Amino acid sequence: MKKRLLSMLLVLAMAASMLMGCSSGTEESGGSDASAESSETTEKKDGSYTIGCTVYYMTEFITLMVEGMEEKAKELGCDLVMLDAQNDAQNQITQVENLIAQKVDIIVVAAVDSDAIVPAIEMCDEAGIPLVGVNMLINTDQPYHYVGPDDVLAGELEMQHAIDEIGGEGNVVILEGPIGQSAQIQRLEGNENVLKKYEGKVELLAQQTANWSREEALSLVENWIETFGGKIDAVVAQNDEMALGAIQALEAAGVKDQVVVTAVDAIKDGCNAVKEGKLLGTVYQDAALEGQEAIQKAYDVLEGKVTEKKLDYIDMPWITTENVDDLLTTIYAE
Amino acid sequence: MGEKAKGFDKKWIQTYMLIFIVIGLGIILSFISSNFLTVTNLLNVVRQIAVNGILAIGMTIVCLTGGIDLSVGSIVAFSGIIAAGLLRDTSYPIIVIVLAAVAVGAVCGLYNGYFVAYWNAAPFVVTLSMMTIARGLTYVYSDGRPISNLRTEFLTIGKGSIAGIPIPTLILAAVFILGSIMLSKLKFGRYVYAVGGNENAAMVSGINVKRIKMMVYVLSGIACGIAAIILTARVSAGLPQAGESYELDAIAATVIGGTSLSGGRGRLWGTIVGAVLLGIVNNGLDLLNVSSFYQQIVKGLIILGAILIDSKRNN
Incomplete structure (x- = not known):
C-alpha cells in the first residue's frame, strides 16, 4: 500500500517536473540560439505582441517556414507561441481554442485542412482575435488575411x-x-x-x-x-x-x-x-520567406497598417x- | 471471491490516485500558467476530451473481454463522412443523420465482432482489417475530398452548449452513464467481465460467450458513430483523413485508467479520468507553448507510468 502510494507520487512528481522542465526549456529553445533569445526578452517592452501559431505538421518545409517566422518575430520584438497540430484537424481546432484561452494577440494558422479550419475563423471573431492564414487556403467565402504560395x-x-x-x-x-x-x-x-x-x-x-x-x-x-x-x-x-x-x-x-x-x-x-x-x-x-511575410502581415494587422482582408501570394520563381x-x-x- | 473483492478495492484506490494526479497536475498548471484555471479553458478541456473519451469508453468495454479495437479511428472517419454526405445530399432531420452515423459505426463493429467471436480470429488482425477497409470506404465515398458547408444546426452539436456546458461534454457524460449502467447494473456487464476473466469458465457456466464478444465490438462501433458526429460538427466538415491514430489515444486513456489489456479488469471511471489526464496534459502543454515533440514524449511517459503501476499491482 505504502509502496503504491509512493509510486503514484513519483509519477506525479515526474509528470510535474516534465511540465516544469519543458516549459522553461522551450522558453529558451524558441529562437535559434540562447543568447539572442535572452536579448529578445530584455528588449521586450510592454507593448510587444504575442503571436499564436498552429501549423499542420513539422515537415521539412514547415520547419523552414517556422524558422522564418521565429526570425521575423524576434526582429519585430514579438513573442511566438508555436503549436504543431500533427496533421489532425480536430487537434488544430483544439489548439486554436487553447491559443484563444491564452489570450494571444493574433493567431496564425497553417491549416491541416482547408475546410475543417473554418470554425476557427468564427471562434477568433467571437474572441476578437484576428486570424492570418499561411500556406494553406481556408475554404470560406468571407475575406481573410492570408499569405501563401500561388x-x-x-x-x-x-x-x-x-x-x-x-x-x-x-x-x-x-x-x-x-x-x-x-x-x-x-x-x-x-x-x-x-x-x-x-x-x-x-x-x-x-x-x-x-x-x-x-x-x-x-x-x-x-x-x-x-x-x-x-x-x-x-x-x-x-x-x-x-x-x-x-x-x-x-x-x-x-x-x-x-x-x-x-x-x-x-x-x-x-x-x-x-x-x-x-x-x-x-x-x-520560399518557406522561410513565407513564414517571415506571415509574421510581418500579422504584425501589420495588429499595428493597424493592414486593414483590408485579402490573399497575398509570395513570389514563385522557376528554378x-x-x-x-x-x-x-x-x-x-x- | 475474497480475492476478487480485494482486486476491486485496489482498482478503486488506483482510480482515486489517478484523480489525485489529475488534481495535482491541475494545481501545478494553474501556478505556471495563469490561463489554465479559467472557466473558458476548463470548458475547453472538457469539450476537447469528448471524442477521445467516448472512443475510450467503447475501447474499455472491448478490452474488458481481452480484445482490442484498432479500427476506431477509421470507423470515425467513415461514419463522419457518411453523416457529412447525408447532410449535403439530403434534407433529413439531424436526428436521422445522427442515427445513420451510429448505424454505420454499429455495422463496422458487427464485422469486427462477427469475425472475432464466430471465427475465433485474433481481434488485433480483424480490427486491423476493418481499419483499412473503413478508411478505404471513406476515400471511395468522398473521392478523397472533404465534405463541407454543413447545416448550421448540425454544427451546434460541436460548438453549442446547454446551461453553460458544451454539448460534446454532455454527450460524453450520457455515454459514460449508459456504459456504466450496462457494465455494473445489467447482466451483460457481468458477462463481459466473466468472459474477459476466464473465457472457458464463462462458457461452462452457460454464458453465450460468442454473443458477448460480438456485442462489445458493436458497442465500440456505436461509440465511434457518436464520436464521429461530434468530430464532424466540431471541424464543420467530413474529412477523409479524420481520426487517424485515434485508436492509440483511446487505448492510452483505457490503459491509464487501469483497464487490463488481457481482459477481465477495469472500470469506465478510470478510463474517463485517463481521458481527462491526457486532455489536461495536452491543453496544459499547449498553454505553456511546449513543442509537440515534447508533448509526445510526456504522453509516452505517462502511459509507461500507468503500465508500470498496473504490472506492479499484478505481481
Whole structure:
C-alpha cells in the first residue's frame, strides 16, 4: 500500500517536473540560439505582441517556414507561441481554442485542412482575435488575411515548361499530391489550365496520386512505364519527392533521356537533380520567406497598417540549371 | 471471491490516485500558467476530451473481454463522412443523420465482432482489417475530398452548449452513464467481465460467450458513430483523413485508467479520468507553448507510468 502510494507520487512528481522542465526549456529553445533569445526578452517592452501559431505538421518545409517566422518575430520584438497540430484537424481546432484561452494577440494558422479550419475563423471573431492564414487556403467565402504560395501558378509553370520542352505536343502523366489537399487541388488546376490550351496536341495518359512520396511515385511510374512503354514524353510531378521517385524509375528502365520531368517545391534534393540535369526544373516556394511575410502581415494587422482582408501570394520563381546555384549556395549551402 | 473483492478495492484506490494526479497536475498548471484555471479553458478541456473519451469508453468495454479495437479511428472517419454526405445530399432531420452515423459505426463493429467471436480470429488482425477497409470506404465515398458547408444546426452539436456546458461534454457524460449502467447494473456487464476473466469458465457456466464478444465490438462501433458526429460538427466538415491514430489515444486513456489489456479488469471511471489526464496534459502543454515533440514524449511517459503501476499491482 505504502509502496503504491509512493509510486503514484513519483509519477506525479515526474509528470510535474516534465511540465516544469519543458516549459522553461522551450522558453529558451524558441529562437535559434540562447543568447539572442535572452536579448529578445530584455528588449521586450510592454507593448510587444504575442503571436499564436498552429501549423499542420513539422515537415521539412514547415520547419523552414517556422524558422522564418521565429526570425521575423524576434526582429519585430514579438513573442511566438508555436503549436504543431500533427496533421489532425480536430487537434488544430483544439489548439486554436487553447491559443484563444491564452489570450494571444493574433493567431496564425497553417491549416491541416482547408475546410475543417473554418470554425476557427468564427471562434477568433467571437474572441476578437484576428486570424492570418499561411500556406494553406481556408475554404470560406468571407475575406481573410492570408499569405501563401500561388499553387495554381506553380501548377501552370511546371506544366508549361514540360510541354515547351517536348515541343508542344506529346503525352504527359501527372503525379498528384494527396487527393483533396489544397496544394494538390490548386496545382492540378494549374496543370489543367495549361493542358486545355494544348487540347488535341498533348494527351494526358494518366494521373494518379503518389501522396507526395518518393517510394509511391517510384512504383507508380514503374507501372506506367510497363503500361505505356515509350509513349510517355513528360512526367509532371506536383512535388520534388515524387519527381525524384519518377526519375529513379525512368533511369532504372533506361528511358530517362527520352522523358522530361518537372516539379514544384525546390527542396535540396530537387535542386541537386536540377543541377545534374535530371530534373528539367522546379518551382521554388520560399518557406522561410513565407513564414517571415506571415509574421510581418500579422504584425501589420495588429499595428493597424493592414486593414483590408485579402490573399497575398509570395513570389514563385522557376528554378532551372541557370539559377539553381543561387539556392544551392545560399539556403542549401552545406 | 475474497480475492476478487480485494482486486476491486485496489482498482478503486488506483482510480482515486489517478484523480489525485489529475488534481495535482491541475494545481501545478494553474501556478505556471495563469490561463489554465479559467472557466473558458476548463470548458475547453472538457469539450476537447469528448471524442477521445467516448472512443475510450467503447475501447474499455472491448478490452474488458481481452480484445482490442484498432479500427476506431477509421470507423470515425467513415461514419463522419457518411453523416457529412447525408447532410449535403439530403434534407433529413439531424436526428436521422445522427442515427445513420451510429448505424454505420454499429455495422463496422458487427464485422469486427462477427469475425472475432464466430471465427475465433485474433481481434488485433480483424480490427486491423476493418481499419483499412473503413478508411478505404471513406476515400471511395468522398473521392478523397472533404465534405463541407454543413447545416448550421448540425454544427451546434460541436460548438453549442446547454446551461453553460458544451454539448460534446454532455454527450460524453450520457455515454459514460449508459456504459456504466450496462457494465455494473445489467447482466451483460457481468458477462463481459466473466468472459474477459476466464473465457472457458464463462462458457461452462452457460454464458453465450460468442454473443458477448460480438456485442462489445458493436458497442465500440456505436461509440465511434457518436464520436464521429461530434468530430464532424466540431471541424464543420467530413474529412477523409479524420481520426487517424485515434485508436492509440483511446487505448492510452483505457490503459491509464487501469483497464487490463488481457481482459477481465477495469472500470469506465478510470478510463474517463485517463481521458481527462491526457486532455489536461495536452491543453496544459499547449498553454505553456511546449513543442509537440515534447508533448509526445510526456504522453509516452505517462502511459509507461500507468503500465508500470498496473504490472506492479499484478505481481
